Amino acid sequence: MAIxxxxxxxxxxxxxxxxxxxxxxxxxxxxxxxxxxRIAKQFGVVYLLLDVAAEQKLIEKHGKAAGVDIKVEFLxxxxxxxxxxxxxxxxxxxxxxxxxxxxxxxxxxKGRQNVKGVASLGNFPYYLVTNxxxxxxxxxxxxxxxxxxxxxxxxxQSRVLQWASAKLWGDKEFDRLDKISVALPHPEAAAxxxxxxxxxxxxxxxxxxxxxxxxxxxxxxIVLNSYEVQGGPASSTVLYGTEKFYKEAPKTYRxxxxxxxxxxxxxxxxxxxxxxxxxxxxxGKGDRKLxxxxxxxxxxxxxxxxxxxxxLGQFLHRVGAIKNEPKALSDYFFxxxxxxxxx
Numbered sequence: 001m002a003i004x005x006x007x008x009x010x011x012x013x014x015x016x017x018x019x020x021x022x023x024x025x026x027x028x029x030x031x032x033x034x035x036x037x038r039i040a041k042q043f044g045v046v047y048l049l050l051d052v053a054a055e056q057k058l059i060e061k062h063g064k065a066a067g068v069d070i071k072v073e074f075l076x077x078x079x080x081x082x083x084x085x086x087x088x089x090x091x092x093x094x095x096x097x098x099x100x101x102x103x104x105x106x107x108x109x110k111g112r113q114n115v116k117g118v119a120s121l122g123n124f125p126y127y128l129v130t131n132x133x134x135x136x137x138x139x140x141x142x143x144x145x146x147x148x149x150x151x152x153x154x155x156x157q158s159r160v161l162q163w164a165s166a167k168l169w170g171d172k173e174f175d176r177l178d179k180i181s182v183a184l185p186h187p188e189a190a191a192x193x194x195x196x197x198x199x200x201x202x203x204x205x206x207x208x209x210x211x212x213x214x215x216x217x218x219x220x221x222i223v224l225n226s227y228e229v230q231g232g233p234a235s236s237t238v239l240y241g242t243e244k245f246y247k248e249a250p251k252t253y254r255x256x257x258x259x260x261x262x263x264x265x266x267x268x269x270x271x272x273x274x275x276x277x278x279x280x281x282x283x284g285k286g287d288r289k290l291x292x293x294x295x296x297x298x299x300x301x302x303x304x305x306x307x308x309x310x311x312l313g314q315f316l317h318r319v320g321a322i323k324n325e326p327k328a329l330s331d332y333f334f335x336x337x338x339x340x341x342x343x
Contacts, residue, residue, distance in 0.1 A: 098156020148189035
């Protein structure tokens, strides 16, 4: 299995965007193929299901059980925009990003590539953390502050921040904080919050970076919890793909879901082993004790069934961020018995 741990340079990412711009709205001529599975993931414990599936070779295992040899490759990116570009340029079959980027792509490809969700990666509370002592709520951020997140106006962190802004200032002001938001990978943003002394005074991140910030900088505090905005536990990070892959590679698709399901059970039964797998997949970097704290957090659940995602999509439609209104999970997730009971 080839695992690419390098983050695309800005130049490479720009090249991908150009290629995507040319093909946006045009169904790729390339055919989806059984046995080919290229997956884009990002940073954080939220991708632990993929790390476990990779380490245990669960996708290959379930593929063989279904009579197909699956070649699995992982591409590591940062930000929903880059992940969406990779999917539309036919560089990957499975995109791993926030539910915000899923809604963006579902909306823009409806009637063409028909991108939909495949599975959730679990429920995780995302924290907007600040090291600015003057910031107690999002209303306290000023022009002098900068809020780091994976992709401005696209990532789930950005969309949740917009939702929170709309609740505070009204729908017409939903993107009020976009102008002081900057795109930055989680590791770099976390380092800025911990060290201090930079223009980055806020970071809307994910585990374990947010916990690391709170543990290593005594001035760091939580300004916003995504669960508070979303109305409870929610699947903020998901996996999605094109209708072509769903229809033309059914054995590979099912083997992938089977592998994720098994990975979720392994994490629940053996959190210590799961923590070791995460550390190995990320070059041994990280505090194991802090990592276990995240995995065992009662607010965290590893599962493939999406939960509490519809509200964000309806908000995005209400403020005009997407044209099509999602009315049920089946509108933006592919059909599967393990997904059907989600929300």
